[in-house]
Amino acid sequence: MARALEANELRVDGLIRDLGTFHGKMLRPALVLLVARALGGITDLHTRLGAALEMIHTATLIHDDLIDDADVRRNQPTAHVRFGNTTSVLLGDYFYTHAFTLVAGLKLPDVTLRLVETTNVLCRGELQQQCVERHTALSEAEYEHIIYGKTACLTELAAEFGAAGSSDELRKAAATYGLACGMAFQIVDDCLDFSGDPDKVGKSLSTDIERGRMTLPILRLLSGASPAERTLHERRLTAPTGPDDVAAFREAVIASGALASALKTAKDHVRRAQEALTAFPAGTARDQLQVLAEFIVARDF
């Protein structure tokens, strides 16, 4: 990724190089490369696709952090804090289109189409998430649809890209694995917003309550509450009067068991991911994919 982003261009070099070396968990490249290793070996194609996916993920983070007004990501000041809002909008656009250029240069039309159409679904998921903020009547099916868009469609594609060249059955198994990992990952992320340690997670927390973002722990709290409790929770979520409301809401999510219930759903997705791997040939790489799926729910960052 850093190599692909080497620029020799008027005034923007530093900006781009800086973010190109800005590592996170690298989940999407890990999915591409581990699936490839499990199914026959890593080629230059896989490396390039992994870099492109991480670049797209970075683009979404740049725009997300700007939108959420988040100050810290990966334990560093976010792009909009460092470079300003304006530059962040354009830098995100630059990263998206750079990733597409990297892949379109392979001249594999099906691969390029899958990448751009998936990124379009991703952008739509982000938009939908914005559109349902503070919509306390959101259903779990709608929540799943949204997190498929904002997270799981890209991890699904990452695993599918890892299986490029394999049989239809293996490609389908890989996609199922990637999708389930993505769903689990996003639900855990939504849980960490309540239970995480900001230093370990590397970003600002409790932002979902403040923004009225309808994540699974919140939906589970609302669906399990008595009518009177629900009215109170909804008031705290849609019209908080101050930090006490946010703290009380957070406590209720934990004390009610809603957080544990959401985490259990994440574990169900992990089990589904691991089941899909039974179609893969046994070996070290498959074992690593099993561990990767475990890690998604076990992580505290």
Add this chain to the structure above:
Amino acid sequence: MARALEANELRVDGLIRDLGTFHGKMLRPALVLLVARALGGITDLHTRLGAALEMIHTATLIHDDLIDDADVRRNQPTAHVRFGNTTSVLLGDYFYTHAFTLVAGLKLPDVTLRLVETTNVLCRGELQQQCVERHTALSEAEYEHIIYGKTACLTELAAEFGAAGSSDELRKAAATYGLACGMAFQIVDDCLDFSGDPDKVGKSLSTDIERGRMTLPILRLLSGASPAERTLHERRLTAPTGPDDVAAFREAVIASGALASALKTAKDHVRRAQEALTAFPAGTARDQLQVLAEFIVARDF
């Protein structure tokens, strides 16, 4: 474009449909279709490429208006005024990726690559423009490089797409025509920021001085000024004390002849565009392309 943006998706339909019917001058589709007509006829490929280019252009406008905090575009409230900043960032991303999906679906790898790499140059041009705000030492060559990125690379591609399937010579002539039209178009846009009537232009004006955006009329004022005048102009541009400074700067650009000088450069680009057309077969479509180039500098909107 409206047809391609028909959505049947959770919560975002209205948002997307609304902007899909949001017409501007349609310069980029006009370039594709007129060049195609001049060189053998319009096919479904050209229509689709024209729609994709207009969608990309719309995406840049959504992000630009947000960045510039412009309230009015095409005589209507801009997207960020109607939907909020957050939604605007994501809506721009959605439009970009939707355009790429529309084109990647054609499975013509060279066409897709040209589209995404050009859009990447476009995003870089926008970034560079931000990075040189209030840099009064900007050279004219740097300015040209930037407006090639932010405008002319896309009109160059539009004309090149119109010539898809033609000989190398004709494709090159079309690209030269589109590039020169784009350079002229952007310089005229930069001039209209000083001399335009906001009702006719359909957007807020005098914003370039306020933002310290180094456009050609401004560069010409600075390069033609005496050292003492230049110091005053630079102070007004980089540290304006209020609206009087902006008004005085605007007057100086007009009174010094800098505006007329920039407009002359735009006309030189139009002449270059028209010369390129001599390679095209004579006929009505070529005549219309001649008129289109004239219109770019003659327009007052």
